[in-house]
Structures are given as structure tokens and as C-alpha cells.
Amino acid sequence: xxxxxxxxxxxxxxxxxxxxxxxxxxxxxxxxxxxxxxxxxxxxxxxxxxxxxxxxxxxxxxxxxxxxxxxxxxxxxxxxxxxxxxxxxxxxxxxxxxxxxxxxxxxxxxxxxxxxxxxxxxxxxxxxxxxxxxxxxxxxxxxxxxxxxxxxxxxxxxxxxxxxxxxxxxxxxxxxxxxxxxxxxxxxxxxxxxxxxxxxxxxxxxxxxxxxxxxxxxxxxxxxxxxxxxxxxxxxxxxxxxxxxxxxxxxxxxxxxxxxxxxxxxxxxxxxxxxxxxxxxxxxxxxxxxxxxxxxxxxxxxxxxxxxxxxxxxxxxxxxxxxxxxxxxxxxxxxxxxxxxxxxxxxxxxxxxxxxxxxxxxxxxxxxxxxxxxxxxxxxxxxxxxxxxxxxxxxxxxxxxxxxxxxxxxxxxxxxxxxxxxxxxxxxxxxxxxxxxxxxxxxxxxxxxxxxxxxxxxxxxxxxxxxxxxxxxxxxxxxxxxxxxxxxxxxxxxxxxxxxxxxxxxxxxxxxxxxxxxxxxxxxx
Amino acid sequence: xxxxxxxxxxxxxxxxxxxxxxxxxxxxxxxxxxxxxxxxxxxxxxxxxxxxxxxxxxxxxxxxxxxxxxxxxxxxxxxxxxxxxxxxxxxxxxxxxxxxxxxxxxxxxxxxxxxxxxxxxxxxxxxxxxxxxxxxxxxxxxxxxxxxxxxxxxxxxxxxx
Numbered sequence: 001x002x003x004x005x006x007x008x009x010x011x012x013x014x015x016x017x018x019x020x021x022x023x024x025x026x027x028x029x030x031x032x033x034x035x036x037x038x039x040x041x042x043x044x045x046x047x048x049x050x051x052x053x054x055x056x057x058x059x060x061x062x063x064x065x066x067x068x069x070x071x072x073x074x075x076x077x078x079x080x081x082x083x084x085x086x087x088x089x090x091x092x093x094x095x096x097x098x099x100x101x102x103x104x105x106x107x108x109x110x111x112x113x114x115x116x117x118x119x120x121x122x123x124x125x126x127x128x129x130x131x132x133x134x135x136x137x138x139x140x141x142x143x144x145x146x147x148x149x150x151x152x153x154x155x156x157x158x159x160x161x162x163x164x165x166x167x168x169x170x171x172x173x174x175x176x177x178x179x180x181x182x183x184x185x186x187x188x189x190x191x192x193x194x195x196x197x198x199x200x201x202x203x204x205x206x207x208x209x210x211x212x213x214x215x216x217x218x219x220x221x222x223x224x225x226x227x228x229x230x231x232x233x234x235x236x237x238x239x240x241x242x243x244x245x246x247x248x249x250x251x252x253x254x255x256x257x258x259x260x261x262x263x264x265x266x267x268x269x270x271x272x273x274x275x276x277x278x279x280x281x282x283x284x285x286x287x288x289x290x291x292x293x294x295x296x297x298x299x300x301x302x303x304x305x306x307x308x309x310x311x312x313x314x315x316x317x318x319x320x321x322x323x324x325x326x327x328x329x330x331x332x333x334x335x336x337x338x339x340x341x342x343x344x345x346x347x348x349x350x351x352x353x354x355x356x357x358x359x360x361x362x363x364x365x366x367x368x369x370x371x372x373x374x375x376x377x378x379x380x381x382x383x384x385x386x387x388x389x390x391x392x393x394x395x396x397x398x399x400x401x402x403x404x405x406x407x408x409x410x411x412x413x414x415x416x417x418x419x420x421x422x423x424x425x426x427x428x429x430x431x432x433x434x435x436x437x438x439x440x441x442x443x444x445x446x447x448x449x450x451x452x453x454x455x456x457x458x459x460x461x462x463x464x465x466x467x468x469x470x471x472x473x474x475x476x477x478x479x480x481x482x483x484x485x486x487x488x489x490x491x492x493x494x495x496x497x498x499x500x501x502x503x504x505x506x507x508x509x510x511x512x513x514x515x516x517x518x519x520x521x522x523x524x525x
Numbered sequence: 526x527x528x529x530x531x532x533x534x535x536x537x538x539x540x541x542x543x544x545x546x547x548x549x550x551x552x553x554x555x556x557x558x559x560x561x562x563x564x565x566x567x568x569x570x571x572x573x574x575x576x577x578x579x580x581x582x583x584x585x586x587x588x589x590x591x592x593x594x595x596x597x598x599x600x601x602x603x604x605x606x607x608x609x610x611x612x613x614x615x616x617x618x619x620x621x622x623x624x625x626x627x628x629x630x631x632x633x634x635x636x637x638x639x640x641x642x643x644x645x646x647x648x649x650x651x652x653x654x655x656x657x658x659x660x661x662x663x664x665x666x667x668x669x670x671x672x673x674x675x676x677x678x679x680x681x682x683x684x685x686x
Contacts, residue, residue, distance in 0.1 A: 132611075133647075134610075134611045136611075136614070137610045137611060137613070137614075138610065138647075144646050144647070149646070151646075152646075177611075177612065177615050178563055178596075178615050178619055180594035180595070181594070182562045182572050182575050182576050182592060183564070183572060184564045184567070184569060184572065185563075185564050185565075185612060185615065205611055206566070206609065206611045206612050206615070207564065207565075207566040207567065207606065207609055207611075207612070208566070208609055208610075208611055208647055209566050209607060209609055209642045209645050209647055209648050210642070210645035210646045210647040210648065211642075211645075213645065213646060214641075214642065214644065214645050225641065226641055229568045229570075229640075229641050229642075229665075230568060231568055231569060232567070232568035232569040232570025232571070232572075232573060232666065233569050233570065233573055235568075235570070276573075292580065292581050295576075295577070295579075295580035295581065296580060296581055296582060298577070298580070299577060299580055299582050302577070312574075312668060313570055313573075313666070315665075519569060520564075520569070521566070521567065521568045521569050522569075524609075
């Protein structure tokens, strides 16, 4: 479905539909502006037509220059390798819009975020509880992402109301925000009858730092640094998505060599996190030996990262138009040697896990997330692939991955074992990809980077190890950030966890949680 | 398998740092130091490095340092993150739940003064304004060897009751 095809696709379901404008500033984006009266229906049609969940739904405060708010909704058209962005203007006198939540579940959390950050009411959304601005500390009526927000007024008073399950023998188990391990803070409210979990409500936001507001007004070097601190274990994926958005706006093209370096680093990040999670899953079922084994492999990859880029977490590597540390012949040899050792040890690790019947018994059928549930919730990335959804940006926006013949890794059962298997096969695939990438020795990075610091907006994206990291950026005429909307894959996937644990016993919760291993800070921003 | 992935000089550094740390902990706390970790808004990198400090290569546990599940079992509170407003109550309660003698160590640039988040509308910044902090481990994130060495030089100076 090409540009006019999408419009005719919408017209078939909505006779009389007309877009106010259709823009194609970049080959991978189509921006459709519509009247607020048809926004909800147009989004619903696109959601069904493209089989895409709502990947981003956010607001912009344009009242200073244009006397309006704007709302944008992003879908992905995987057939064409294109992002479809639908937008509408909201009058400043009456900040509200028709909620999409009842028809498209994946819009729900985004609408709550628009409400708490901008004060634009999603009319008809059954749940208006605030996500990140906790009632106990932040008074109502203060909307921080509005441009005229300065300081808070009023007193905070309030309590977050959890859903209640009533019945004989049903009791509530609250866990968090501080957890027993070394991990981020989050609150889990279980309703249990005996051991099996009847309901789990997850309340996050404890690591909210107001990141999106901090981006505003920054120039790109400081902003790239900030993007690396949104979610520490995905700092490369975040800085990559951010940098690519700016490269689109500034008109910077990137040679194959740079794309290949970036792909190598992205896969290294994927590898150390996958082996970390495999170890974590073993810890959470009390199987210490492979957990220790896995942690050594993770350390080996972090040290490899440091030898390649001077940073264990691949920080300070991306910038506009290039990567700051190249992989020359010496580094390439060292990389390939380390990979051989890592691959050998990883295979040993998998053998240990496979040979333990009691371990396999724990992970098999634990924490099942069914495909239909995952699709409705908009679950993306690793958790989606483990439930049978072919969601992977490396397949639909291949870039450097095309020549390396990237193969998507999927499972069908959606349980902890499936998520474990996806990690195992992806680790091996990442090793293979890195070897393919290093074989390509043609070309070089650009020495003179063309970039025009100008006004514009674009969507940057990268398939991080948990899933797609999306950055929508708007710049002013000096090239400074005016609005930065970040969606980490964890934002979608936490909901998946709350459904996956149903019916499982509470002692299996750490296992289920670790099998997802979602980011608290990436979710909360 | 352990030694295959690390080089000799790093191995020597870890051993020497670790042995001195062990005797310091022995003197001050009679063989062990129990730490409770709390994340007040960190990006997760500090947590990842603290967990790495417990892997077989650095292995803080063999020198007497244990991470415990409850503040009730802890001698020391290790705080990461720029103190997001949503975590203030939890931070104070966790500190109050620890029995005496107790002390607080901050880990990572964010916990010192908010780091890169210090001007945010939602961040308190310096953890030392909320609970009394006796030591700071610098870095973004501090690597496991830095964590071990900073703990060591602090314990050697004998600033803890």
C-alpha cells in the first residue's frame, strides 16, 4: 500500500474521508493530518488495515506560535517499511479529544500520559489515573510538558486507587517499590487466592525524572548524552534512535561503513543483555551455577565493549553522521577472537540449562502470554516474538542487516521458556551477524559531515534488545530540541507481564518478571 | 573459564584490592558488611555494575560483602539514582527500617547531585540532602573495580562508628 493507497484504504472504510494534508518528508514516513472529528475513526481503520498497534500517541504544545495543541498517533506499515503518522490539531480553549482506548487497547497508557503531562483530556477513557506524576507527591492540575509550566502550585493529596478483587479467601499482596534484589523500583499489587495469582496490577513511575522536558532547548551533543541515560542497558539503542531522527531532520546521510559499525555495536548490546537475562532467569529459580557462568560471559562482553569503545555500556559512541570509535583491523581481530571464546562458553551454558530437568520444568509453561493478548496490548520486541508476533525492526527496516541476511527469531508458546529460547537463538544470530558485518571491509566513514541545523521533525528508531526504541523529535530553527517523545519498548511490554502471570503462583513471579526483564527507567522516563 | 575472559593485570588489581578490603571489613564489622541497595531513579547502569561486582570475576562476597534482601538485615544502604520525587518516601522509610549502626553510600554521578538530571522538575538531586551519606562512589556508571576500591579506601580510613 503506497501513499495514495493508504488514503484509498481509509476511504473504503470511511466514505467521504479526506485528509487535510499528506506529507512525505522522508521515504520511511507518511504524515497524514486529519480533522479531529475523524481522527479516532481514521486511527481505528489504520490499526486494522496495517495490523499495527499504536506505537506512539503523544501531544505537542504549539500554543505559543500556533495557538493550538497537536496530537500524533504512529502506526507501522510493515509491508512498505513505512511509519504512518496521523495527526490532528486541538484548540487551546478546549483541550480534549475522543479517546481511542475503548477501541484500541494499545492507546490506553499513552492517553493517560497525555492527560497527566499536558492536561488534554481523553474523553471516554475509563482510566484517568496518572502514571508517572504520583498523586502522593504531585498536585493535580500541574502539567509539566506544557511550555508555560514553571513551578508547581497547590498541595499534593491523593492516593492511587488499585483495582480490587473481592471474594472469600482473596487477599492482596503488595510488593515494592523497593525490591529484594538489585533492581529498579516498581509496585506490584497482587490479588491472590492461596498461591495462584488472580490479578496483578503494576504501578510504575517511581524512576520518573522528567527526561522529555530536559531534552527541550538542548543542542544535539548534550542531547545525545542525555539519551544514553534514559535506560542504561539500552544506551546504544537509545542514542542510535535519537541520532537517526536528527540525521533525518538535518539532512545528514550516513555511509554504509557507519551503518555497519552501528549494527555491530547494537548487536553487542543485545548479546550482553540476553546472556545477563539468561543468568537472571537461572538466579530466580535458584539455579546458581549457570547464573554465575552467564555473568562471566556478560562481563567478557562488557570488557570487549570497553576495548572497542572505551565504554562498557557503549556510551559516547554515536554522533550525527558517524560513530566516534571505529573498528580497525586490530580491533576487528580482537573482536572476532573474543567472539569465538564467548560463543564456546555460551554453548556450554545452554547445555547446562538444557540438561537440568528441574530447570526446564520451572520455565516450561510458566508465565504464558498468549498471542492475541500480546497483539491487543501492543506488545513489541522480544516478548512479542516469543508469543508468535513477527515484530522486529531489523526485518522491516533492514539497512545494513539486509546484506547480512538477518533472520528473525520467533517462538509460539509465549511462556518463560519461549522467551529464554528467543534470547538463546538471538544471541547466536547476533554472533553470526557481527561476523558477517566484519567481513564487509569496503568503504569508510564520512570525514566531512553535512548537517544543516534547522527546523523540522522526524522519527528515529532502532531495534534495541527489548524491542523498538522510538524517538520522535522536533527541532527549532537553530536545530535545538523543541519536543522529544521517547517510547522505550518497556512502555508497551509491562502490560504483557501483568497478563502473563495470571494463574501462575506467586513464587513464580520473579521468574516471569525476569523472563521479560523490562526497564523501569525506560518506561518511566 | 573464569580467567579465560580477563587479562592478567586486571586479575592482579582485583586480587590486591579485594584482600585489603577483606581485612578492613574484618576489623570494622567482624567479617562481613551487609548492604541493601536502593534505586531512587537510576537508569539501571549502576545496578548492572553493582550486580557485576558480585560475579565470579570480582566476587565481592568472598571479601565479606553481602547484598541482602531487607533493610532490616543491612549495615549499609547503597543508593543509586538522582532521587526522583516518587522515591523520597521509600528512601526515607528504607533508611529508617535499618537498625543501628548504619550508614549510607551513594553510587554513581546521579546520586551525588542529580547528575545529568539535576535541573529536572521531578528530581531532588543530592541524596545527601535526604539521608546522611558518608561515602560517594563516582562514575557513570562506576565500574566494579572502582566500586570495590572506593569501598576499600573508605573502610581503611575508619570513618564508620
